[in-house]
Amino acid sequence: MADVVQIQLQTESAANKWGKATLTPTGSGFQIHLNAADALRSVQKAGRSLDGLGLTQVQLSGDNWTLELQWAFYQGFCSAKKQGGVQFCGDSALTTQLAQLAQCFDWAKQLINQTPDELYPEQLAKQATAFITDIAAKGTVNSHILLDQQLLQQGWNGLHAVGRGSARKPAMLVLDYNPTGNAAAPVSAALVGKGITFDSGGYSIKATESMLAMKCDMGGAATVTAALALAILQGLDKRVQLILCCAENLISSNAYKLGDIITYKNGTTVEIVNTDAEGRLVLADGLMCAAESGAGLIIDAATLTGAAMTAVGGEYNALFALDKTLAQKALAYAEQVQEPTWQLPLELWHQQQCPSAYADTANSRPVKGGGAGGASNAAGFLSRFVPNAGKGWLHFDLAAAFNNSNNAYWAAGATGQGIRTISAALLGEA
Structure with missing residues (x-):
């Protein structure tokens, strides 16, 4: 019509x-x-x-x-x-707010819905850079992209391991938004996004019906990028770092394998017992990069576990935090912007829930779906790589970020759920 x-x-x-x-x-x-x-x-x-x-x-x-x-x-x-x-x-104030939401959500959903042939790791990093640069004031954005061997040179071994099996090599985007005009201004917050542009599962290969929607596995990267953009449009005046961990998880003669051990920059050794538990491996590098910025607030977002979807369904995102006070604030922000979010358990002892006889930890448990408490165990793994015993850190497992098919409330594809919550937390806590 x-x-x-x-x-x-x-x-x-x-x-x-x-x-x-x-x-x-x-x-x-x-x-x-x-x-x-x-x-x-x-x-x-x-x-x-x-x-x-x-x-x-x-x-x-x-x-x-x-x-x-x-x-x-x-x-x-x-x-x-x-x-x-x-x-x-x-009125103009109302329609302006709605136009800002539409601009950021449309960009994120279009990116998530792109085919994996169109959107590969370096391209994801470049598109995110272009989007933030277009929205931000001139001169407030600086960025660089580390590719392939440059990751190893900087010590980002987890991201490189996950992405090395693809001919389209892994990339890490580190973008600095600094509206203060002071090059020495402290970084108030850091956003970390999982950017797996396609996830076959690697040698722990997914079934066809599970693999079909895995173009959405970079939903965390799109979400935190759009959240930063929305906060900028709404007046963000603090320095924020955006870190995207981008890779394709594919099978080849050069792909990482079951039984491999990755040594991370902080000395933690990780045995690979499931190559389909790759998101936490790349986020670990992103979280350590965020810690190096000195940011007092670190937020990561990822389409990380099927266990989170089993726990909260497709209408809610799952929230994890060791910082209980910050978690309550984040839940309040989510309620304020009408994005259903539910806190799932996370304690320091969750770090020990994936034991290994060969390394400090395994990246999962060698059972289907990671076993009982899989989403909390994944969050526990991530907590090994954040500073200050988790104070100031939020982890969003984006169970509501994507729908495989139409339903009565959502079209098939990306939803953008989580963008408003993270943007609100950024504006409120940075």
């Missing part, structure tokens, strides 16, 4: 007139009947229904559209084939 369809929101009960209908036609478009008991989800579901009718351009109209209701509609209406198409309503 080429015409712009008007979408109004009816907040009073229409049950007597329309029964259980969520949508009814009007002379200029459609009216959504709000379910006050579940307002955001009912509006998001209506957005999905309207997308299913083949609408391409809609105008939200009327006085009942808050920021969160408009954003819920947008999330439901958009799909991998159609980003945008929603004209927001309200």
Whole structure:
């Protein structure tokens, strides 16, 4: 449809007139009947229904559209084939906020939905750099990309090991956003993202149905990049470092193998018992790089474990932290921006949950899915590589970042869930 369809929101009960209908036609478009008991989800579901009718351009109209209701509609209406198409309503401050959200979410979702042939490690690093540079004020961004052997020269052995099996070599992006005008300003926060542009599982190879969606395994990198961009648009005035750990996890004669031992820059030795537990191996390097910046706040994000999805489902992201006070703040930020997030257990003893007879730790347990408590054990592994006994560190396992298929609330593909939470934490804690 080429015409712009008007979408109004009816907040009073229409049950007597329309029964259980969520949508009814009007002379200029459609009216959504709000379910006050579940307002955001009912509006998001209506957005999905309207997308299913083949609408391409809609105008939200009327006085009942808050920021969160408009954003819920947008999330439901958009799909991998159609980003945008929603004209927001309200005053200029409101529509500006919504446009900023759309800009950052659209970029992240488009990136995650790219095919693995289009998006490879170096390309991911370059696209993230270009996006932040375009959004930030001139002269506030400096970055460099370490490729292949340069990683070994800097001691980033985990990232290199995971990515060395691909002809398209691993890369680490280190981007410095410094709006202070002071080259000696301290780094207030560091963001670390898992950027596995395709995950075959390596020699612990995935089944076809599990591997099909693994273009999304760089969702953590896209999420933290978009979160930084959103914070910049919303006035971030502190120095922040962005670190993306980018690789393809493939099988070849040069790929890392079961039984290999990786020695990390901090001296920790790691036995490989599952090559499909690669995300934690690359994040370990990113977290140590973040620690070198001296940042008081370190946030990492990754599509890390199937165990997190089993625990919280596809509507929630999982949060882990040794810093319990910071975790409660992060949960409050998530609630404030309407991104469902649930804290799962993490204690220092989780570091010992993947024992090895040959190294300080294994990268998992040699059982399907990493065994009981797999998401917490992965977080425990990561906690070996953060400073200050985990004070100031948050780990997001992005169970809600991607849907393999359409459902009543989300189109298939990337969702962007986690961007607003991390951006809010960055603005509130950096």
